[in-house]
Amino acid sequence: MKHSLKRGVLLLGAALLLGQGGPGGAQVGAGGAKVPSATGTGGAVATVDHDASVAAMKILEAGGNAVDAAVAAAATLGLTEPFSCGVGGGGFMVVYLAKEGRVITIDHREMAPASFTPTVFLEGGKPIAFGERVTSGLSAGIPGTVMGWQEALRRYGTKSFAEVLAPAIALAKSGYVVDDYFQSQIKDNLDRFKTFTSSAALYLPGGTLPAVGSRINNPDLARTYEAIAAGGAQAFYTGSIAQAMVDTVNTPPVAPGSTANVRKGNWALADVANYEARIRQPTVNTYRGYTVYGMQPPSSGGLTIGETLNILEGYDIAKLSEADAYHRYIEASRLAFADRGAYMADPEYTDVPQTGLLSKEFAAQRRALIGDRAAAGAVAAGNPFKFQTDPSIPLLPAPASLEGQSTTHLTVSDAQGNVVAYTFTIESIGGNGMVVPGHGFLLNNELTDFDAVAPHPNIPEAGKRPRSSMSPTIVLKDGKPVLALGSPGGSTIITTVGQAIMNILDRGMPAQAAVDAPRYSQRNGATTTVDQGGETTPLARALEAMGHKWATTDANGKLALIQFGEGGKVTAATESRRGGGGSALVQKP
Template identity: 35%
Template sequence: MATLLLIASPALYADGGARAPARVATAASAAAHPPGTAIASAHSLSTQAGLEIVRAGGNAFDAAIAVSSTLSVVEPISSGIGGGGFFLLHDAKRNRDIFVDARETAPAAATPAAYLDDKGELNRDRATNGPWSAGIPGLPAALVHLAQNYGKLPLKTSLAPAIRIAREGFEVYPRLEKGYGSRREVMERYRGTREVFLADGSPPKAGEILKQPDLARTLELLGEKGFDGFYRGDVAAKLLASVKQEGGQWRAEELAGYKVREREPLRLKYRAWDIVTAPPPSSGGVALAEILQVLQGWDLSKLDPAHRTHILAEAMRRAYRDRTIYLGDPDFVKMPIKRLTSADYAAGLRATIHPEKATPSDLLSGQPAPLEDDETTHFSIIDGDGNRVAATQTVNLLYGSGLVAPGTGVLLNNEMDDFALRPATPNAFGVMGFEANAPAPGKRMLSSMTPSFLESSDRVVAVGAPGGSRIITQVLLAILAYDAGLQPQQVAAQPRIHHQWMPDAISAEAGALDAATVAKLQAMGHKVNAGESTWGNLQTVMWDKRANTLSGGTDPRNPVGQADVQPNKP
């Protein structure tokens, strides 16, 4: 396989071309509106739930509620209403882009000292498992916010597919079974979790039907009562009781006081593309702005594979260093965003890159960056009016905290590990932080989720991915692939590389770098972890305005994902 699919010529799909791109077309050209709706998500049931709501008269934002809530049912390994997410929206009627921040917030009790053991070291178990690892969930509030402010249908209508699937059940797939096996010891600590995942007396097995009646009822209450259906009343009382029973400390006013934030997205240009992406508390947009502006100094298509990878890695290295030092929750931390995203700053970074030698990171490590391919999920939507959504949601690690609050079906996140709980101590994804990302009551932990829109004179794209700290570089490679002329399915399938400053190494999937390229990179001074397991689960949709076609790409690394289209009614 060719080294990195960042070339203008067509590229093979990673699964050998077996998956055809979802597509709908009309004869029109330079169209003002797409010919239908395209949805790409990590599970076929969630994609179909979104299209069901479109057929019922909903727009992209109603479909987003359906997709998000259904993913919360069928992907507990990755996301859920006990977690949070970011929703990047484009409101076509008002020609406005909006970033909806539904990131979890820190409880008041979650001080840095609460996560240290008696030796002053980070207590990994408390940081990643059980009630202390969980932040106040934001996803339910986001679904209410979308319905009230952007959707056309009642919230209970858009939640109906998820409620039906939770009640009737869905078929367990191998990734769900495997993930449970890796987290079984933690999952089975908690009564509420056992009631869901051991309801028949044994762990979930591929092919079995998993039903979640408590989660169905919680979603019904959300649909009937809106915000109060989750953050106050019966569900809230059960969440608080469960956290307290397991030794944690949440307060009723912290749940009732949760607020979604609307923020101004970051905007940047790369070659012919206008890019709209995630601002803090996501680190993704700032890092993308740094990396892409650094790359403006080279024509990547004219570089050989080794030098192209070298330049990419050096640009990534610098952006991730700045991520570690400067970024956090904008409601708590003053950040030099204007400087970090400026062309002049990028020019200065570019000047420090030696064309033939690797720049050693400030701190060296021989450990490869921890992999994340199952946690977090993403979906992308474009509808027939030109509205679009790129949304990334998560519970953090596999099955989040492992704690399901009895009687709710709600699996709580373990996002507290995304804070710098102990300065300069790497979290589960190998990234560090300092004071800017230290926990404080009500503060949102720094994220790598990077939902993004791309627009050129003839194409409109929504894209995003899961993958922990590797989300940013997946979206980066997708942007470069679209710029090189690849189609959505090819973009989703291309092999990946990654560098995150610490550890000081290039990570590469099998097939991304050939042996000769690896040898040249090593001669430049790079440590290369070639042939790593695959990571990520990129979902993307594209509207070709000249041909007036819609197409979608779903990551072949995830066999249950689906990209599909619904033509406009005549």
């Protein structure tokens, strides 16, 4: 594959971005309406942002495959959804390769620098306040996004970096429109962005919030993308970009006169240069004749969703009332989250009992604990080690760590049947708050996903990847895709994806209805979080009679999914109301 930057490729990207027709004739021009759902044939795209969906579709129209299109969409999201994702973060990609009939995953989760120790987030023997951990150099992990993109393209794509980055480069130069949601995220970060000169310069033009309807361009990010297009990942992990990241972490660009207590990190250039993505086997779980593929640790998504589904498999969900089905789903989630908190972490540092956690026998043992009423609060972890073929020493449970809500997910398929489910992030909304000066992207605060207090498998350690809840998932039946999905939302990602799988596969709910349904997220606590307004529904009232208690939230994820039907039919579905809505496109409506 060629990785040289060519003027012709850039011109192609600009033309595609402006909506000039492609060979398939898909209606994806810049003037096209942003719609949450689309059905047709050929390739399909589901993202949170119309510019990103357009970029992906145009790569498909130009002959690229689902992997090429996914990277193009992701690069555009790094520009238009910069407070959720970007090259300063990391993620997990699940890929179905149609010709080979197999699923692979790419782990490009952020890593801790070599300076990290288990006590890094402690001062005076006590954890640093979470808000101060977030906005610091300490919280930033070595970004994995660019290396993940390169591995995806090199191994499974058909286009060069230059080709797939071209739409995002063109948009960064021409500018993109500020909408209400974009402005609200800056407003939520107003004090943090004012703390750092580089962040204020980019996102607070003239020292104020950008007006809704105004345009923001990001020539610094355009130059960063151009460097990657010309030199590949090496241009990001060595040289001036790497040095700028190290300088930002170790000497945060705090504005003169700021009184914020911004702790410095301790990166070395070698930490950045030594970053590696991992090609991992997916988690594999059967469920009522379907095969469910997800991410193994350091993501906790695949195992926790798998255990939840295994518990549910003991019930005939399709024949239960809505309230009874949800009661069992909520309680299955509670049990699976207890095991998540106890056992899941970076497998290169911890013996995670994956076989035991996905054992049908272990699920039956856990299912026996579910009664007709909700548990009063947190439940104890089970013992999956009895179901391991190579039993290890059990690990100690610990309270769940705090996990940022700001992430994004995209799902892409192509006409050849390849599918990508991709979740990536910079953790909290706005990451650690620091734009890398001269390069136009925010750094992550991903290392706050570690549990600050030992003992726990997820404690901070040098080179370790913190546990994540990202859950890109692909479901097959008879070896063919039937559903691909994922969501942002911190630890609610797991329950968002699990609920959608139950509603579509068990309850026969249409794709868009499953996306729009109120979300019920039980993560082994006294209350179950539900979308604001969801606590007043007849379903919620029926569940209250079974002992369930609610906490309302406006942050229960933003699903993006593709459902595959007979005769090549595809349905892309995204949010119609949450977080500003999403954008779904198909090649042939």
